[in-house]
Amino acid sequence: MGRYLTKRLLLVVPTILGVVTLVFFLRFLAPGDPARLMLGERATPEAVKVLRVDWGLDRPKLDQYLIYMGKVLRLDLGRSYKTGDPVAREILTRFPATVELSVVSIVIAAILGILAGVVAATRRNTIADFVAMVGSLLGVSMPVFWLGLVLIIVFAVRLNLFPTGGRLDERMLMEPITGFYVLDGFIRIFKEHDFSYFFSALKHIVLPSLALATLPLAVIARVTRSAMLEVLGQDYIRTARAKGLTERTVIWSHAFRNALLPVITIIGIEFGYNMAGAVLTETIFAWPGLGNWLYNAVLSRDYLAVQGGVAFVSVAFILINLLVDVIYAYVNPRIRY
Amino acid sequence: MPTSILESATSPPAANGSAPLPEISLLHEQWLQFRKSKSALFGLLLIVIFFLLALFAPALAPDDPLRQHLPASLTGPLQGGYLLGSDDLGRDILSRILFGSRISLMVGAISVSISLVAGGVVGLVAGYFGGTLDLVVMRGIDVMMAFPSILLAIVICATLGPSLQNAMIAIGVIGIPSIARVIRASVLAEKELDYVTAERSLGASHLRLIFSAILPNCVAPIIVQGTLAYAGAIISAASLSFLGLGAQPPAPEWGAMVSSGKEYISTAWWVITFPGLAILFAVLGFNLLGDGLRDVLDPRMKE
Numbered sequence: 001m002g003r004y005l006t007k008r009l010l011l012v013v014p015t016i017l018g019v020v021t022l023v024f025f026l027r028f029l030a031p032g033d034p035a036r037l038m039l040g041e042r043a044t045p046e047a048v049k050v051l052r053v054d055w056g057l058d059r060p061k062l063d064q065y066l067i068y069m070g071k072v073l074r075l076d077l078g079r080s081y082k083t084g085d086p087v088a089r090e091i092l093t094r095f096p097a098t099v100e101l102s103v104v105s106i107v108i109a110a111i112l113g114i115l116a117g118v119v120a121a122t123r124r125n126t127i128a129d130f131v132a133m134v135g136s137l138l139g140v141s142m143p144v145f146w147l148g149l150v151l152i153i154v155f156a157v158r159l160n161l162f163p164t165g166g167r168l169d170e171r172m173l174m175e176p177i178t179g180f181y182v183l184d185g186f187i188r189i190f191k192e193h194d195f196s197y198f199f200s201a202l203k204h205i206v207l208p209s210l211a212l213a214t215l216p217l218a219v220i221a222r223v224t225r226s227a228m229l230e231v232l233g234q235d236y237i238r239t240a241r242a243k244g245l246t247e248r249t250v251i252w253s254h255a256f257r258n259a260l261l262p263v264i265t266i267i268g269i270e271f272g273y274n275m276a277g278a279v280l281t282e283t284i285f286a287w288p289g290l291g292n293w294l295y296n297a298v299l300s301r302d303y304l305a306v307q308g309g310v311a312f313v314s315v316a317f318i319l320i321n322l323l324v325d326v327i328y329a330y331v332n333p334r335i336r337y
Numbered sequence: 338m339p340t341s342i343l344e345s346a347t348s349p350p351a352a353n354g355s356a357p358l359p360e361i362s363l364l365h366e367q368w369l370q371f372r373k374s375k376s377a378l379f380g381l382l383l384i385v386i387f388f389l390l391a392l393f394a395p396a397l398a399p400d401d402p403l404r405q406h407l408p409a410s411l412t413g414p415l416q417g418g419y420l421l422g423s424d425d426l427g428r429d430i431l432s433r434i435l436f437g438s439r440i441s442l443m444v445g446a447i448s449v450s451i452s453l454v455a456g457g458v459v460g461l462v463a464g465y466f467g468g469t470l471d472l473v474v475m476r477g478i479d480v481m482m483a484f485p486s487i488l489l490a491i492v493i494c495a496t497l498g499p500s501l502q503n504a505m506i507a508i509g510v511i512g513i514p515s516i517a518r519v520i521r522a523s524v525l526a527e528k529e530l531d532y533v534t535a536e537r538s539l540g541a542s543h544l545r546l547i548f549s550a551i552l553p554n555c556v557a558p559i560i561v562q563g564t565l566a567y568a569g570a571i572i573s574a575a576s577l578s579f580l581g582l583g584a585q586p587p588a589p590e591w592g593a594m595v596s597s598g599k600e601y602i603s604t605a606w607w608v609i610t611f612p613g614l615a616i617l618f619a620v621l622g623f624n625l626l627g628d629g630l631r632d633v634l635d636p637r638m639k640e
Contacts, residue, residue: 016484022480026492137624137625142617145576277488279491298495314483
């Protein structure tokens with residue numbers, strides 16, 4: 001296990017360096033000069049030149065790259081061209097919102113996806129199986145931005161059950177404790193006997209997390225179904241039934257536990273995608289997370305912010321996948337490298 | 338008439354006496370199996386319908402997709418001669434969806450072609466030559482896979498400048514890693530087989546080995562992966578256009594149509610609903626077809 005971990009960790013390092021490198025050189029694909037773009041068409045050549053020197057854009061590309069890498073290794077992502085604030089700090093202030101949304105949606109997806117997959121597998125070729133599988137096919141084929149808008153039309157505009165966007169009611173101002181508003185609101189119940197923050201945070205997260213949960217839910221249901229079908233066909237399941245165990249025990253403690261491995265893997269992978277792919281969902285629901293911020297940085301050509309943000313998200317993605325591999329190796333006794 | 342050794346060796350032994358079995362070609366056998374899957378057939382049907390709609394869009398569309406008619410803006414479905422309603426500029430949504438199918442199918446075809454060619458070259462070279470080259474190239478592919486694909490597409494597309502053409506390039510690029518991996522894996526499996534060794538020992542060149550021996554036997558996984566990538570490309574293109582990074586107004590692109598309708602969701606649900614359904618069914622078609630093809634073409638899936 002120790003050797004496997006070391007090997008896996010060592011492989012992560014070049015990948016992360018590669019990611020940062022790729023992001024850095026990507027910006028040279030851009031037509032035009034960032035300083036010129038930032039100052040606008042009417043800026044004087046002198047002003048552009050000053051800014052270029054200021055940002056180090058007058059140096060050779062390789063120098064710029066080495067300087068940037070050196071800074072990144074010290075966790076300095078530079079300052080946003082737009083706001084002048086350190087990029088790292090901007091990222092960290094938005095990160096909890098994205099994590100909260102991803103965690104809630106992956107929990108929803110995992111619970112419902114596993115249930116749907118198990119029901120579909122144990123009642124193979126029945127209506128329940130058909131409904132679960134058609135549903136999951138629609139889930140993987142549905143554009144998330146459209147689903148988000150449909151949810152807003154039905155549940156926010158028509159039924160008026162949930163707000164259309166944001167994390168809290170506008171009149172509320174919450175001093176972050178953990179940065180996860182649902183949790184912060186919960187803490188407030190005990191500290192100030194005030195329920196309103198908790199319910200407001202909860203109400204705001206329902207629609208975006210449902211939208212973000214749809215794709216992973218569909219994938220988890222499909223994977224669970226096929227893993228369960230494989231296990232249910234084996235002899236020890238017949239033995240368990242022959243022993244007279246209840247169907248419930250057979251399904252959950254004999255079959256499901258052995259079908260769990262691929263399910264854990266897919267949940268981890270989908271969680272990584274959720275963290276990163278929340279751009280669309282966050283944009284639609286005005287969710288003040290990393291994806292929303294990154295999208296705005298992309299639009300305003302704030303290169304240092306884009307570089308830092310994309311590198312951060314990718315590193316998070318890589319680390320989650322690493323964690324999934326480690327958990328997989330730990331849970332599966334057949335894998336010992 | 339003397340027969341050569343080769344011919345007599347390959348002719349079926351059933352020639353003497355017993356009635357020969359009806360000959361079923363591999364393709365025919367695969368079609369018979371494919372036909373059994375209702376979902377795959379449904380997927381094929383959906384795709385055929387979309388291609389026909391795209392082909393005959395000028396004849397089928399009741400109106401010019403770009404013609405504005407401001408007095409009739411945001412007319413509801415089935416009213417004022419608009420079957421699916423009109424958008425904020427009074428343009429006929431049905432006509433825009435019909436013409437939009439041309440854009441989506443084209444974007445899918447072009448970006449999948451980019452992924453197939455680039456990913457194909459990478460996968461073939463890495464798998465065939467192996468060694469250090471393989472190691473280096475596949476590390477590069479790993480780096481690309483370390484990016485969440487939609488994010489990479491957004492960054493590439495925004496950096497190159499928002500346009501449909503750049504969206505296709507971005508989507509093509511993010512499709513490279515999975516294609517390269519699939520092709521590399523099948524090349525690795527194929528190149529050790531006896532028939533390749535035989536051809537190599539006959540003195541075949543690398544190019545000949547790659548293109549006439551190995552590649553034809555990797556076609557099945559390429560087709561499956563390509564079909565599923567087509568579905569992904571349509572969704573990605575619509576997403577980029579929705580974000581304003583792909584097709585630009587007034588192009589009748591489905592994602593851009595949803596985007597333009599998002600201002601009016603409280604009053605005019607139809608502006609976003611119908612283009613979204615078009616995306617859903619087109620993507621569903623390619624997903625169903627891809628799944629069905631995998632069941633038929635992947636020998637491991639045979640029951």
